[in-house]
Amino acid sequence: MIAFLIKRLMHAFVVMFVISVISFAIQSNLGDPIQQMVGQSVPESQRAELREELGLNDSFLVQYGRFATNALQGDFGYSYFFNEPTTEVIQRHLPATLELVIAATIIIVVFSVPIGVYCAIRPRSALSRFFMSVSIIGISIPVFLTAIMLIQLFAIGVDFSPFPVDTGWGQWLNGVLSTEGGMPSYGRGNDLTHLFGTWDSNFFSLDGLTYLVLPAVSLASIMLPLFIRLIRAEMLEVLQSEYVKFATAKGISLKRIYFVHALKNTMLPVITVGGVQLGTMVAYTILTETVFQWPGMGLMFLEAIQRSDIPLIVTYLMIVGLIFVVTNTLVDLIYGLVNPTVKLTGKPA
Amino acid sequence: MTTTTATTPSRWKRFRNSYLVYSFKRDWIAQFCLAIFLCILLGAVCAPWLAPMNPYDLTQINILNSELPPIWVDGADALFPLGTDAQGRDLLSTILYGARVSLIIGFGAVMLQALIGVTVGLLAGYLGGRIDAFLMRLADIQLSFSTLMVAIIVGALIKAVFGGAVYSDYAVWLLVLIIGLAEWPQYARTVRASVLAERSKEYVDAARVMGYRDRRVMFRHILPNTLSPIFVISTVQIANAIISEAALSFLGLGMPETQPSLGSLIKSGFDYLQSGSWWITLIPGAVLVVLVLVVNLLGDWLRDVMNPRLYKG
Numbered sequence A: 001m002i003a004f005l006i007k008r009l010m011h012a013f014v015v016m017f018v019i020s021v022i023s024f025a026i027q028s029n030l031g032d033p034i035q036q037m038v039g040q041s042v043p044e045s046q047r048a049e050l051r052e053e054l055g056l057n058d059s060f061l062v063q064y065g066r067f068a069t070n071a072l073q074g075d076f077g078y079s080y081f082f083n084e085p086t087t088e089v090i091q092r093h094l095p096a097t098l099e100l101v102i103a104a105t106i107i108i109v110v111f112s113v114p115i116g117v118y119c120a121i122r123p124r125s126a127l128s129r130f131f132m133s134v135s136i137i138g139i140s141i142p143v144f145l146t147a148i149m150l151i152q153l154f155a156i157g158v159d160f161s162p163f164p165v166d167t168g169w170g171q172w173l174n175g176v177l178s179t180e181g182g183m184p185s186y187g188r189g190n191d192l193t194h195l196f197g198t199w200d201s202n203f204f205s206l207d208g209l210t211y212l213v214l215p216a217v218s219l220a221s222i223m224l225p226l227f228i229r230l231i232r233a234e235m236l237e238v239l240q241s242e243y244v245k246f247a248t249a250k251g252i253s254l255k256r257i258y259f260v261h262a263l264k265n266t267m268l269p270v271i272t273v274g275g276v277q278l279g280t281m282v283a284y285t286i287l288t289e290t291v292f293q294w295p296g297m298g299l300m301f302l303e304a305i306q307r308s309d310i311p312l313i314v315t316y317l318m319i320v321g322l323i324f325v326v327t328n329t330l331v332d333l334i335y336g337l338v339n340p341t342v343k344l345t346g347k348p349a
Numbered sequence B: 001m002t003t004t005t006a007t008t009p010s011r012w013k014r015f016r017n018s019y020l021v022y023s024f025k026r027d028w029i030a031q032f033c034l035a036i037f038l039c040i041l042l043g044a045v046c047a048p049w050l051a052p053m054n055p056y057d058l059t060q061i062n063i064l065n066s067e068l069p070p071i072w073v074d075g076a077d078a079l080f081p082l083g084t085d086a087q088g089r090d091l092l093s094t095i096l097y098g099a100r101v102s103l104i105i106g107f108g109a110v111m112l113q114a115l116i117g118v119t120v121g122l123l124a125g126y127l128g129g130r131i132d133a134f135l136m137r138l139a140d141i142q143l144s145f146s147t148l149m150v151a152i153i154v155g156a157l158i159k160a161v162f163g164g165a166v167y168s169d170y171a172v173w174l175l176v177l178i179i180g181l182a183e184w185p186q187y188a189r190t191v192r193a194s195v196l197a198e199r200s201k202e203y204v205d206a207a208r209v210m211g212y213r214d215r216r217v218m219f220r221h222i223l224p225n226t227l228s229p230i231f232v233i234s235t236v237q238i239a240n241a242i243i244s245e246a247a248l249s250f251l252g253l254g255m256p257e258t259q260p261s262l263g264s265l266i267k268s269g270f271d272y273l274q275s276g277s278w279w280i281t282l283i284p285g286a287v288l289v290v291l292v293l294v295v296n297l298l299g300d301w302l303r304d305v306m307n308p309r310l311y312k313g
Helices: A002-029 A033-038 A044-054 A060-072 A086-121 A126-140 A143-156 A168-177 A206-239 A242-250 A254-292 A297-306 A310-338 B003-007 B011-016 B019-026 B028-045 B091-127 B129-144 B147-162 B164-169 B171-199 B202-209 B214-250 B262-270 B279-306
Strands: A193-196 A199-201
Touching (some): A002 A060, A002 A310, A086 A126, A086 A206, A086 A297, A126 A206, A143 B214, A143 B262, A206 A254, A254 A297, A254 A310, A254 B147, A254 B214, A297 A310, A310 B147, B011 B019, B019 B028, B028 B279, B091 B129, B091 B171, B091 B262, B091 B279, B129 B171, B147 B164, B147 B171, B147 B214, B164 B171, B171 B214, B202 B214, B214 B262, B214 B279, B262 B279
16 A cells, blocks of 8 residues: 555656656746846847846756746746736635635535436436436537537527517517526625635625526536436446346335435446546636636636647646646545545556 | 459449348438438538528628518518528528538548548557557547547637637638537547457558558558447537537637528627527527537447447346
8 A cells, every 4th residue: 555655756856856847847948037026128148147147147957946946836927917026916816716616516415326327226217318418418518618518508698580470479488588686797796705815705695696696507507417327327337237136136215225225336437537536627617617708727727828828828737737637636636535446556467 | 243343242232232231221210310410410511502592791781670580470571481590681591601610610620530540550559569658648648638628728729829700700710620629539549459359360460461551451441340449439429520610619619600500600699698589599599409409319330230248228
């Protein structure tokens, strides 16, 4: 176990090292910091002096050493656009993204488990088939398109009335097909609850929650079908196993078998995949936040690209890289802990 | 009628009698999907002849025609069956050309992925040892970052290095490169797994004993036996590549609006959604969804037919 732990940690360090080298290479090769600092009007001799003073003439390794030391102390430099430390800019934008991810995760867990289990217990029922077909359609719709459709349906509203309005049923059908609109689809709203530090929350007021609904549903829409299918597939396999048959033979109620005995073993691989997917969600937050102008890290990153704000881009890369590495390492470790059949040291069989 | 034709039927006949064709004939969903896919493909390939207008030709565009709704909505112009976009381009023509760009990038990126992934997978699986450990660790690391994330970051960096103008000039090739580089590990893993299974078989030993070089054994003997999983993941990868391209274009890291793909059409229409011009965004969006959906369904079908072992439930 110790060997496994050390191996995973070493692996994580190597990956972080590579990410930092790449980030540094970007930072040192893109743009001219002197140009950014003093502008056009300073003579070349002074520029050279400044260059020497800032250590920009040192070798790559020396400069990387300085970059890494600063980064380890939490100093990633100043954002060109905001003119403040990049870590502070990120700190300001992080809570919005985290809340979006948390809300989406809640939606995914609440819906995927019951639907996935139902589809596994009754694989041939009409409802299961319906869920399965909806889930493949869900996988095929890109997340930004889901977001746009939600905006059209619930923020702008659809006035679709193909049926004659002079009859009662026609009016009723038109009412079913049309939507009211009016859901907020832009930003986080004003009714935020201050928690601590830079964290203002959408979770504690009705108005704040309405702002959260559409972005969170869009973000959840891409993962939900994946999880329904995964839970269904794993559960189907577990239901075939000997111990489930034995539990049935013993006369334990079906409900208990499904939700206590089988679900426990279904969730193990699901949680592993879930941990990895949590990192993947970071990529989708960029798309979701762009559509809804949600002021989180994803939108900040995209704006930083448009402004060529290199220090901010690099800091974002390092922090997102860290999130990925930490989640992946944790998932690996947890999986190794709870599943004794995993070969811990990774020796070839 | 000679005996040789009876014992070794022609390729076409063998294909016609294969299990693949047999199951295709019995699966109406697969037939339906293939039909729709071929329609979109045909429309995209023949766009210059089918489209009523050329959206790249500025002389055919009249700004006065901008934001006309599709034909079934009041205020439409019969000249533009699906309406026009904000620049006055005929939406039908633009979608046909856009689907063409999306498909070119999708297929191109998948070919690049397959080229890198198959080579890496073959080398890793066949040679084993340190090369295998290194290449697969590389693939693992890259996969642990989502492919879309890698694509966005690489796209962003290329755009930051070369500037927006150069980026849009070479957008098609850059997108093929970006999506190709982002998704090769999928191929590498699949191919490696089948190579490991094939490597210990007798025909490989026989080929080696006969003194063939490693390269020949890998590409002429082992590769043909790993083709079916490659085909299966290729369909899913094409769908993924098309979605990735649309996502990148939507973020402004893809095709420019002057040479739109489906993704950049959706992006350009999104700005006009609030003013009520839903068709500029939602019609290309619907085409994109249908395209990806039929490719995914065909992939599902192909997986069931070619590799029943992989099929769960």
